[in-house]
Amino acid sequence: MINSAGLRYSVILVSIPNSKAPFFIGSQIRGALGYALKRVTCINPKFTCDSCFGSKECLYYEFYELKNSYRNYRLDFRLGQAGYEFRLYLFEDACNSVAYMVSALYIMLSQYGLGGCKFSDFNIFVNGHNVLENGAIILPNELVKVAKFDNFSNVVNLKLITPLRIKKLNRFIRDDSLELRDILISIYDKIQKIQHLNSRYDIQTSAQITNKNIRYCELRRHSNRQKVSMNLGGLIGNIRIENLDLQSYQALKLAEILGVGKQCVFGLGKIEVEDIDGI
Known part of the structure; x- marks a missing residue:
């Protein structure tokens, strides 16, 4: 058997007060997050992935474009929620990308929005710590948790x-x-x-x-x-x-x-x- 403990992970919680969400938010969030993440990470002037010189080091490419590869992240929420609240889990090496993901989530909510609606009032937590303070992103010292039961x-x-x-x-x-x-x-x-x-x-x-x-x-x-x-x-x-x-x-x-x-x-x-x- 494989030892099921010891997994390294980070969890980012996003909560938007007084929001209204569709029955299933997964597709909408993943699509909007990908668009924002590409803006945060892309260094290609053409903004394209095909034959890109930086694809091997690109987080967006790894999370969205790389073929035949397991994605070291997942979304977490419930069906039929009244509003937008979800978690983004990052696993193992992907935990090193917390800062990029938080930045992408911030841009997604404030500049692009969800369902055609941008947001000014929202909360982002990393491993239980609020990372938004007076319009700035301040990450906690401990970005990685280890699974233990x-x-x-x-x-x-x-x-x-x-x-x-x-x-x-x-x-x-x-x-x-x-x-x-x-x-x-x-x-x-x-x-x-x-x-x-x-x-x-x-x-x-x-x-x-x-x-x-x-x-x-x-x-x-x-x-x-x-x-x-x-x-x-x-x-x-x-x-x-x-x-x-x-x-x-x-x-x-x-x-x-x-x-x-x-x-x-x-x-x-x-x-x-x-x-x-x-x-």
């Missing part, structure tokens, strides 16, 4: 908050055939990619799913760049897991930070682990 429960309620997209036999699971092993494989694969590991692992657990109340949630987005409609639907609901071992419990807790499954950069795969029987 002290609690353990052998019975949990696993909440699938935003659509979970996991493939089995090369097809996305759309029904209650989802199993704990499918979830754990997705988590460990994600850990491997984020930490650039190539370790062999064998998932062995005596844990059992004793109740599932899940359904498929339809969700689509329109890609302005590709001029197509994309399916982002997946599973939401609750899963009760009993006889959970420590290793699997810690993997699930880590996935509260990492997200699970595909398209986490859009805010999909958000889960929460509710302890029921603590030990």
